[in-house]
Amino acid sequence: MNEDVARPRQPSMADVARVAGVSAQTVSRALRGSAHVNPDTGRRVLAAVEQVGYRFNSAARALSSGRSLTVGLVLLASGGYYSRSAVTAGVESAADDAGYAVSIATIASLDARRMERALARLADQGVDGLVIAVPLISVTRKMEDITRDIPTVTLDGSRTAGARVIGIDQREAGRIATQHLLDLGHRQIWHLSGPDEWLEARQRREGWQECLALAGIEAPPALEGDWSPGSGYRQGQIIAMIPEVTAVFVACDEMAFGLIRALRERGRAVPEDVSVVSVDDIALASYCTPPLTAVRQDFFGHGAAAVRLLLQDGVTVEPSAVEATLSVRASTAPPRPR
Amino acid sequence: MNEDVARPRQPSMADVARVAGVSAQTVSRALRGSAHVNPDTGRRVLAAVEQVGYRFNSAARALSSGRSLTVGLVLLASGGYYSRSAVTAGVESAADDAGYAVSIATIASLDARRMERALARLADQGVDGLVIAVPLISVTRKMEDITRDIPTVTLDGSRTAGARVIGIDQREAGRIATQHLLDLGHRQIWHLSGPDEWLEARQRREGWQECLALAGIEAPPALEGDWSPGSGYRQGQIIAMIPEVTAVFVACDEMAFGLIRALRERGRAVPEDVSVVSVDDIALASYCTPPLTAVRQDFFGHGAAAVRLLLQDGVTVEPSAVEATLSVRASTAPPRPR
């Protein structure tokens, strides 16, 4: 009766079809650029879309096509702010380029229940793929049954059934950092690692150990932090009390900030008394005092590459293609001659 | 015929219903804890859910109920890493608590087309609400027609039709920082602001100006950065050349890092020659050299509060309830007596 009464409903394909004088199916075909649509018809459809202000309904599309055009991103609440943020940006950028949306789930470390819930939520949403940036060893296992059905790319190391992996070789990062210190003439090279649960923490530590072993040096015991600057500070207080230490390889920039602060407060100058090299090379690394020597990780690039790998299904891409490079700055120097 | 042939389909409510010996509708009611379900039936349904491994299909739910149980988060690619990451975590945490998923869209500053696309993507996804953390003045306008249909909460200042706003009073942040410097005895207090387009940059600058005016001091011209440490460094090189300056109020921590580095390189000690106070108080602020005096912003709390405000529809919550506090550290001191 009253055709023009306010109806808050969004226009649907049927509305477009009515205006364009075609069937809804033709609208669908035209909009997806499918074959077998007369160019004229296509233009009419596009005009009608414009006219009625049509927006496609992704729920309906997901339901009928079985694909949600969404990728899930799983992050860990702990760990560096910088890396999380950059990885997220990279994932989102690549996903956007491919017309995909990104749905995030952050999990609190170690809490298996929350983790399962987060993954389950993404699974419920029907994400077409998962990017997992949670390289916790304990976590990887538990994810397997959920991720089995969903194409998955894992960032930085952990290995899930059927998942593909992308990331820099963390062992290599450890080696590069350690070798730099060896080249400067250091022999007492300590290590402040990330939590042992993290695969990348282990791998960096292994790189450090291997490199020392190759140089015929026995590795001192590794100290362990939790990636936070505060933990770097606490471990730095310990290291400051060991006079032999002339160099420290720190597993991430944020801990390095804390460690350097502790060393300075205890009267040990960086780099004069102790050289510090770390991993990540965040934006602030160039601007602290002293500017930090660090192995660079391209988080944004990793995130983007992970999505490309994920969506490019079938196509084989060589994983872990990103290289680690060293940014040499002022926090490292030859040891003081004695 | 062959009932047990592999079918990769996820079990649906109908499958659950069959096993439980009830109708699909009853399953739906039982799962949503709806009234009028016999406790016994409820238990049977739950058991059947367990048995067949049922997971609800959010696309179908969204289609039929019109609600997607998803909130959209709009971020800006530029701006601090720390804040983005913390806001995201806060949003996601509160959303998760309420059973909502989070879909993100990052927009590149100033590019109206990308921005519209990002918002359109979220709208297409049928998000039930939007949290907008993009306080660009130029951007706010353009968002209005898209956000009109969707409940929206804006973080930090910008004001959209029908949107609610949450965040600390940025003017107040500027005042607190400036007053701290005045209290220490400074009179030549300069300001390095964020991009003029950002509402919060303007407001912090206005707070600084007002505070100086109240003290009977004419504000010097404000310098402008882009939030990055690099821009802080460049502007710091300029400030280092102006001997009168004894204090700088910097609009964010990351720029402060750059600025301090430039000052030190030019032989101006912090805080002996120049005091520096900034806004944000990121985790690294306590660990740089010197530790940074900063006005704290609780980004995580903001993000979480925004979501709560968004989902609590109908209920009136007083917006902008979060207070700014000053963390006094070693980057500020009384001016050198002359």
Add this chain to the structure above:
DNA sequence: GGAGGGTATGTTATCGATGACATGACGACA
């Protein structure tokens, strides 16, 4: 004891897009 009301459950239509299949028009080729 029949009307009225609440509870537990089933049936049917619907959301919006798409896949599968059907149809009509046109041209090519034997």
Add this chain to the structure above:
DNA sequence: TGTCGTCATGTCATCGATAACATACCCTCC
């Protein structure tokens, strides 16, 4: 000229959950 293939388009069933309506049962109260 009749058959066949291709193109352009339409029709119908379907995805899975839910809203709206319908039904069957039991209880209470006048």
